[in-house]
Amino acid sequence: MRNAVQKQLICVIAVMLMASVFFVSTQASAAPKTDDIGVEADAAILVEASTGKVLYGKNTDALLGIASMTKMMTEYLVLESIKDKKLSWDQRVPVSKYAAKISQDYGLSNVPLIENQKYTVKELYDAMAIYSANGAAIALAEAVSGSEENFIKLMNETAKRLNMGESKFVNSTGLSNSLLKGMYPKGTKEEDENLLSARAVATLAYHLIHDYPESLEVAKTPSKMFRQGQQGETKMNNWNKMLPGFSAAYSGVDGLKTGHTDFAGQCFTGTAERNGVRYITVVMNAKENGKSTEAARFSQTKKILDYAFSHFQLKEVVPANGEIKGHETIDVAKGKSKEASVSPKNSVKIITEKGQKDHTKINFKLNDKVMNDQKVVAPIKKGETVAYVSATNSNLKDLGYVGGQTTDSMTPVVTNESVEKAGWFSLAIRSIGNFFSDIWMNAANTVNNWF
Structure with a gap:
């Protein structure tokens, strides 16, 4: 009899152990992954634009190369200078030998600039924001601060002011310093790169579109002629292929900035609005099936935006x-x-x-x-x-x-x-009333304490 009871007890314990193992294994498999929407990038982030709330992140605080997403800071500082009346849109600024030489390198994104010739701030800004023109970015940096060396000091100071956390700006363009033909800013090194985290890039984008919403009007421009009918005429097609009419068009996208270098890989800061809800996205060194391609930065952004618009909503509480x-x-x-x-x-x-x-x-x-x-x-x-x-x-x-x-x-x-x-008189009467009210309340409390 005892042996039979022991066998039954052993069977019960065995069944319980198997059940617990099954429960733990199913719980583990059901647990959400760190990257639960399958974004293939070294880092990524999703932010609701009106509140600044982060809704998704992958490796958000790692310092990585940002390539031409750097130009969002250059845009911000140009717009700030215009607001402060230090520059104006129609102001004509000269082009230095440095800016002109970089602008003539067609292996980089550029519009051709001629040394000592003057261009309006608006011309240069559009070339930088739409076509990611590197020479134009340098010319604007020099217009704001006198030299790119002074400008990068301003960039880093502004990063601190905007609470961007650890960051490193070494030039105004986002190009690797090694591509600047030995003319990289004083105080930096040839091997230096601009480095930010995905969270910092999203913070910069957040401030850019909040402080200067007009930046989106330029960012969403699909195409524009630079110096039409003049020397250096160039058709500038926007590098953001998620805009309407492009190969990766996505409903609601109206910005913001692409970036690519061998160091940084394929990068993109996007922003899209539908039904009054706007999201900011960042992908850094995006890939698709393990391959780094221009299309990858848009396909990975699409995953994040699909997740945002299908999963979240903005609710009015007051x-x-x-x-x-x-x-x-x-x-x-x-x-x-x-x-x-x-x-x-x-x-x-x-x-x-x-x-x-x-x-x-x-x-x-x-x-x-x-x-x-x-x-x-x-x-x-x-x-x-x-x-x-x-x-x-x-x-x-x-x-x-x-x-x-x-x-x-x-x-x-x-x-x-x-x-x-x-x-x-009213204040005096009110003060007297308050005085006697306090006496009455103190007396009442004293009497209550007796009982």
């Missing part, structure tokens, strides 16, 4: 000028009214997974610049920013944000009405 639950009003000190109604200046949105329940949290932060003891001090004008609001979805995997953010972009909360400062 409409512009709507009420914020729990924060419909704000307390006012020394005003004719003791509170003022408030609402967000813009709509508050979060990114959510389609078909999945989201857990939304509203984040409300008072504007310390106008606050005094948790109250806004009168007088207050209508439309004054008194707080900031954002929303987060705790169901989404936390992959961080680009641009040094730690939460979704904060939307200004403004007053819906003006509140005038109360007169001295």
Whole structure:
């Protein structure tokens, strides 16, 4: 009898062990892969453009070659100089011997420039942004900073200012320094390369399209003539083949910058918008079936965009000028009214997974610049920013944000009405009332404590 019980017990234990092994193995096989959408690239990233939230990443913080994606920084600094009125679009700038010599190398992407001849900033910018013209990028760098040497100092300083993390700019073009015919910027070496992470590149793209949305108007230009009817006339076909009418056309794509060198491989920073939702993508050293081809950077970007548009949606949680639950009003000190109604200046949105329940949290932060003891001090004008609001979805995997953010972009909360400062008599009466109210409350609490 004992032997029979022992055999049964052994059989039960064996079955349980087999079941546990089967459970563990199935759980392991069901676990998501690090690269769960099969992107074939050394690094890649997906960012929702309005919030800067990272939704997918592969090797996002590794420093890698970026080739002509470098020119996004050159674009940013040219646009900044125009905003600051240091340059203007119609300003004519001379071309140095260095810029002219690089521009005559047709093994590189270029429009021909003539030494000492002047070209408008707009001509050079379009050539750089549409056709990735290297000589034009150098000419613009010299126009902004006097020399490319000074310009790369500005590039690296700006990278820090934009919270791009560890980065290294050694020239304005993204070419390997070894291709600059011995004229690479002073302070750099012939073997030097521009190096950024996928996260840093996405951060740069984020700032470029947010700070200067006009950059997209040029980036999405499919083709343009450089100096039409003049010496050096060149047809500039956009290298972004995901634009409408090209071989890898993808609905919604309107930017942003390709790049390729032997060192960096095939790279592409893309951006696409559909139904009011915009995504930023980056692929670095993209391949297809193990081969590095021009088409690979677009096919791998397509995988990321397909994933983005099919998997995520942007959800409005508070409409512009709507009420914020729990924060419909704000307390006012020394005003004719003791509170003022408030609402967000813009709509508050979060990114959510389609078909999945989201857990939304509203984040409300008072504007310390106008606050005094948790109250806004009168007088207050209508439309004054008194707080900031954002929303987060705790169901989404936390992959961080680009641009040094730690939460979704904060939307200004403004007053819906003006509140005038109360007169001295009203304030005095209110102060006396508060004094006796405090005495009464203290006395009541004392009596309650007796019992």
